[in-house]
Structures are given as structure tokens and as C-alpha cells.
Amino acid sequence: MAKVVFKSDLQKQPSLFPISFEGFIPEKHPVRLVNTIVDKIDISDIISCYKGGGTSSYHPRILLKIIIFAYLNNIFSSRKIEKATKENVHYIWLSGQSYPDHNTINNFRSSKLKGKIEDIFTQVVTMLHESKIISLTEVFTDGTKMESVANRYTFVWKGSVEKYKEKLEKKIQVVIKEIEKAIEEDNSKGTEDSAPTSTSISSSELDKKIDELNQKLAQVKKSKRVVQKVEKLKKESLPKLQEYEGHLKEMGERKSYSKTDKDATFMRMKEDHMKNGQLKPAYNLQLSTEKNFITNFSIHQRPGDTATFKQHMQSYKEKYGHYPQVAVADSGYGSLENYEFMDQNGIKSYVKYNWFHKEESKKFKTDITRIENLYYNEQCDYFICPIGQKMLPIGEYVRRSELGHEYTVNRYQAGNCTKCPLNGACHKQKGNRIIEVNKKLIFYKKKSKQNLISKEGKELRGRRCTEVEQTFGQIKWNKGFKRFLLRGIPKITIEVALIALAHNVQKLSTLINFSNLSAFCTNKLTIIGKLLNFMKIKIQYPRSKKLKSKQILFLFNHDYKIKKAA
Numbered sequence: 001m002a003k004v005v006f007k008s009d010l011q012k013q014p015s016l017f018p019i020s021f022e023g024f025i026p027e028k029h030p031v032r033l034v035n036t037i038v039d040k041i042d043i044s045d046i047i048s049c050y051k052g053g054g055t056s057s058y059h060p061r062i063l064l065k066i067i068i069f070a071y072l073n074n075i076f077s078s079r080k081i082e083k084a085t086k087e088n089v090h091y092i093w094l095s096g097q098s099y100p101d102h103n104t105i106n107n108f109r110s111s112k113l114k115g116k117i118e119d120i121f122t123q124v125v126t127m128l129h130e131s132k133i134i135s136l137t138e139v140f141t142d143g144t145k146m147e148s149v150a151n152r153y154t155f156v157w158k159g160s161v162e163k164y165k166e167k168l169e170k171k172i173q174v175v176i177k178e179i180e181k182a183i184e185e186d187n188s189k190g191t192e193d194s195a196p197t198s199t200s201i202s203s204s205e206l207d208k209k210i211d212e213l214n215q216k217l218a219q220v221k222k223s224k225r226v227v228q229k230v231e232k233l234k235k236e237s238l239p240k241l242q243e244y245e246g247h248l249k250e251m252g253e254r255k256s257y258s259k260t261d262k263d264a265t266f267m268r269m270k271e272d273h274m275k276n277g278q279l280k281p282a283y284n285l286q287l288s289t290e291k292n293f294i295t296n297f298s299i300h301q302r303p304g305d306t307a308t309f310k311q312h313m314q315s316y317k318e319k320y321g322h323y324p325q326v327a328v329a330d331s332g333y334g335s336l337e338n339y340e341f342m343d344q345n346g347i348k349s350y351v352k353y354n355w356f357h358k359e360e361s362k363k364f365k366t367d368i369t370r371i372e373n374l375y376y377n378e379q380c381d382y383f384i385c386p387i388g389q390k391m392l393p394i395g396e397y398v399r400r401s402e403l404g405h406e407y408t409v410n411r412y413q414a415g416n417c418t419k420c421p422l423n424g425a426c427h428k429q430k431g432n433r434i435i436e437v438n439k440k441l442i443f444y445k446k447k448s449k450q451n452l453i454s455k456e457g458k459e460l461r462g463r464r465c466t467e468v469e470q471t472f473g474q475i476k477w478n479k480g481f482k483r484f485l486l487r488g489i490p491k492i493t494i495e496v497a498l499i500a501l502a503h504n505v506q507k508l509s510t511l512i513n514f515s516n517l518s519a520f521c522t523n524k525l526t527i528i529g530k531l532l533n534f535m536k537i538k539i540q541y542p543r544s545k546k547l548k549s550k551q552i553l554f555l556f557n558h559d560y561k562i563k564k565a566a
């Protein structure tokens, strides 16, 4: 039998030289990219919010590197990040062997990054733009609903609050009248008859009224029953009324909110594990991408995408100082207000509208009930109905959109429908057929359609699914980030920005050939070495989809300075 030989156990073997973690980091590893990118960005805003004094602090650059790398590895919990900094060699290398605890990590993430992280995100995207990886001219926009950390049964519904408030107000008015009547009866001198109050009463009005009643009670012979009623008004009705008012104030224009995450609104989600259409506390996350890099994000409390577009585009301008030249989005964004906004700001619209795909079907084209199938004479301003009658204008009115945008609706009526053989199939109205037309919307739809069916439009429409939709898939399914961990829009913004940063870094690391870049990252090569490496990239990947050598060099060697939006 051959002699068994085991490899020697070096656990207790002291080393002659201290161990360098540099050797443990693979050349291709994205941790090197995180390190390089964070080293390049300007974090003076974060540094300026440190007060100083007391014990020394962990450097924000180290904490930022750790957090971005943790998000890149789908680790979102501060305790798990803390564990990784002690156990994972990549984190140990990245943090320079500093071991911040979960409180430090959490405090840095939720307090120090508040209001600053968006700027860091903008710097990284601008870096990608300046290295010509993205052009910042086109955006593919879509939205997804992301669940809040709040409990699913902490809802407050506007309808219920309004209903109970109204009931309470009526009850209060009745009690007040009873008290006043009783005071009148008890008072031998007689009191002045108070003016009848309206049904609605605010908490401040009730508070004043209670004071008034107490003053009156002080002047007359007090009945115990009346005093108890006034006390009940003060102790029970007033706080309840204040609570209802507080709920309505918190909700604003929303129809619901969560008691434990007041910024969250109850929305219908695609992920319905109970299969009962249950509404859950959530946020509407809007993302814009270009070449799968996230270029813009915004968080909204409205479940619908239509009303979020304008604000989302404005946030894009705030970040980069200009609007994109091209916007691609689905029919959820195809409203008059959005089309008008794009037209006014020089954004070429590739935004679909309802019926865009159905318009081409035979069923749609032969549907005589559709206004789109009626001929319109622009010069003389009339429509021709399916049988050939003129539909003349009979007036117009102004309609207001969800966001308060006003637009004119024109009305046209057919001359005589009574003896028409198509009556009943053409319309279900009692008299002659009346149609309502939003001319501006028709104009913008036509314009958008021309763009959408052009060669460029077809290409952009095809790319839309693999752009922003894929990014949502990456975040929600591959990263497993389906629910926020923090509460309130300011803190949620931090989470989204970190996810977006991690996504962009990950995307970049897969895009570039990292083996060639590790040399740049470590800064160990001499100038000749760099040149050789540069040439190696050129020879090895002359026509590959990977980044061009110039772009790589720019990313890693360019003295990067952020150009903040004016």
C-alpha cells in the first residue's frame, strides 16, 4: 500500500511577512471597479456633514464603497453587511481592514447619505456619459410598484375617514344644540339665541365652541347632565375630530396611506401572493434607462404612471442640466399633458397611446362608433358621420385633468339620426349623435404615431422591452429587491439610489473586460506597462462589443470632475 501523504496544515504557521489582501482579490472582480469608481467621485458634501470632535469616524468613502458593493451582492441588511466586512475577503480588502458595525453602517446610510446620494448617482452617470458609454440623449422610461416595509394592514382610507368625520360632525352639532337649549332652560334670565351652525365643524371651531359653552355654564345654574356633555365633547369628540383631520392632512390628494409608513400609499400590485387583489402599502418607482444603465429615478405616491412623467423628466433636468432628446415609453404615459410637455421642451416623443396597436386591426378600422374613423374637414370644422351626414360643432367646454391641467373639448352633433338605418349600431344616444373631441390630443397622437412607425421608432420600440423592463427584472428578481427596508420618501430615495448605483456598476463590470482593467485599478503599472496594456486591449478586442480602450482609459485615468446642473 502506498504511503498516504496529506498536505501540511499551515493554520498555526507564522508568516514572515504580513499578509496582503491584494493577492486575494481576483483581477476580474467587480470589487475593484467599485473601489476605483468611489475613489474618483467627489464626496465633499458628505464629509461636510460630519461635526467633528469625539472619537474618530470611519471615512465616508470606505462606508460608501462597502454599501455599494453590498448592494451589488444583494446584501441590503446592515447586520449582514457588518458580518460581510468581518468574514468576506473582498469587503476586508475594500474597507482596508476596518470593521464598522451595523449601527455605523445604518446611520451612514439613512442619515449621512440623505440628500447627498442623488448627487453621487449623478456623478457616476455623468462619468459614464463623459466616457461615451451612454449619450444622455434618450430615455426609456417605465414604472413599477415597490412594496413598503409597512405592515399590510395599517391602512387608512380617505373615504372611510370622510364618512366617519361627517357622522361625528353631525353628532357634535346635535350635542351642541342640546347643550345650548339646556343652558337656555336652566338660565332664568335667558340667554341670547345662538345662530345655527353649519353641519361641518373643524376641531379649532369646536375648541372655541367648548370654551364658549363653559363660559355660559359659569354664568348660569349648572345642570350635571349638561356639564357632562360638554366634558364629553372636550375629551372624546374633540380628539377624534383632530385625529380625522390629521389623517386627511397626511393623505393630501391621496386616497389612502399607511399608519406605519405615512408616505406609502395603498396600491394594487402585480405580485399578489394572496390572489385576492389586496392593496398593499407601496411606492411608484419610475426609472429611465439608456443602454441598460439607470440614468434617472424618481419616487411617486400616485399608482398611475401618467401623472408621474412630467415630474420624472424634471428630475432628469435637475440632474444633468438638460432634458433628453428622445423619450420612449408605453401607452401608460400617452396623455395630452405629457405630449404637450415633451413638445414644449424639445423632447421627441416615442410614447405610445391607448389603441396604438389596435388601430391597425381590421376590427378597429371598421368600427363606426370610433371617432378616429370619422373624416374631419379641418378647414370648415366639421366631421362626416358613417352615412355621410355633416356633424357640425355645437359648442365646447373645458375639462380638468387629474393634475389640474385644463384642456378644451369640442362637441359636434349629427343633423338627423332618426331615420338612419345605422341608428343603434352607430351610437346609443337618445337624440342625434354627439361626439366629443380633444383636438390637441388628436394632433399630438398623430405626431407621435409618425415617430413610432418610422424606422427609428420601430427600433426604439423594440429596444424598450430590453431596456427598462429588463432593468426592473434585474432589480426585483435577480437582486431580490422587492420591498423597501426604510420608511418615508427621503430614506427610500437613498435605497433606490444605492440600488441604481450598484446596478450601473454591475452593468459596467460585465461590459468591460476586467482582466485588462485590473492593472489600471491597482495603479501598479508603469507608464510603459499601461501602454502595453492599452495595446493589448486593442489587439485582443478590436471589434468586440466591449468598451473601447479610450473609454476604459477615460474611466480610470481621467481627472474626473462633476459638472453640476445649473
Ligand code: SF4
Pocket (backbone or CB within 6 Å): 385, 386, 387, 388, 389, 414, 416, 417, 420, 421, 422, 423, 424, 426, 427, 432, 433
Ligand atoms: S346614426 Fe346618425 S351619426 Fe350615425 S350614421 Fe346615422 S346619421 Fe350618421
